[in-house]
Amino acid sequence: MVRPKMTPKPQKIAPVLRLSxxxxxxxIKEELRRRILEGTYxxxxxxxxxxxxxxxxxxxxxxxxQALGDLQSESLIFKIHGKGTFVSKPKAFQELGQLEGFGEAMGRHGHETxxxxxxxxxxxxxxxxxxxxxxxxxxxVTEIRRVRLLNREPISLDVSYFEKSIGEQLKRADLAQRDIFSILENQMALPLGQAELRIEAILADESLAELLKVEEGSPVLKMERLTFTQDGRPVxxxxxxxxxxxFQYRLRIDRQSQPQS
Structure with a gap:
């Protein structure tokens, strides 16, 4: 269990402008959130x-x-009775409502990948x-294995398979800096359409734990994803x-109207 850091009191926060x-x-919530995300806290x-x-x-x-309560509901902070309020280790998240690469999703939230x-x-x-x-x-087929780093820490292992003709082109691409989705669409003119997903929880084995820098047996989210081009070709x-x-996935779902009984 990670122990909270009992650090020296930080400098005073600049007063919030009442003109807002x-x-x-x-x-107050936005000011504290900004300082948490920027790393001041x-x-x-x-x-x-x-x-x-x-x-x-x-x-x-x-x-x-009220400000602290909102931050706690967003999982940015946590409280320990008798000790005070502490900054949570933030979880990155990706919406499942749209098909996008990891770098695209994380970049939109200001993360470095x-x-x-x-x-x-x-x-x-x-x-x-x-x-x-x-x-x-x-x-x-071509198999590509990559460890994805988020803010310089390993967050996932991606194991991807492509037919050989596509794989040969990907070998020559910048697989360190770019999303494969971006390469397929922008460099290889293969516009993507949709994907089939399966998600399950597993425990990290020794090899996976070493790559992700977690303890063996730690919980891991496993996603199996098959992505198609716009014309329905599996790619x-x-x-x-x-x-x-x-890391967490998020998905918003709507209830369909039910027939009156």
Whole structure:
């Protein structure tokens, strides 16, 4: 279990401008969120006390508690009774409502991403890989293994399979800096259309734990994804293994209207 960091009290926060049309609690929340995301307050570092925030912002205790309550509901902070309020280790997230690459999704939220290329090799397709890509079993396919880094920390292992002709072109691309989706669409003129997804929870084995820098047996989100071009051709079959302590998927679903009984 990670122990909270009992760090020296940070410098006073600049007062929030009352000219803003936002309520004071919302301004305080946004200021604290900004400092958390920018790293002024590090994960597991203690935030200023309620009394210090009241003094810094010249507001009531109920206003400060409302701001902190909102941050806690967003999982940006956590409280320990008798000790204070601390910064949570943030979880990156990706929406499942649209098809996009990891770098695209993380870049939109201001995260730094990088790919560590583990291997690129040509091999014979297993029956599962061949079926998913619409090939004959034993056909030559390209396997690409990469560790995805988020803010310089490993967050996932991606194992991707392509028919050999596509794989040969990907070998020559910048697989460290670019999303494969971007390469397929912009460099190879293969516009993507949709994907089939399967998600399950697994435990990290020794090899996966080493690559993701977690303990063996730690929870991992495993995604199996088959991506198609706009004309329905299967083009990218992959297995994505995400650290359970640092990543989450989000999906909004609507209830369909039910017939009156």
């Amino acid at each position: 049309p936002q309520p004071m609690y919302a301004q 590090q994960p597991h570092q203690q935030l200023p006390s309620e009394s210090e925030l009241i003094e810094a912002f010249n507001v009531s205790r109920i206003t400060v508690r 990088y790919n560590r290329l583990i291997s690129v090799r040509t091999q014979k397709a297993t029956r599962q890989v061949a079926e998913r890509l619409g090939l004959a079993t034993g056909s030559a 990218d079959y992959e297995f994505l293994y995400y650290r359970g302590d640092a």
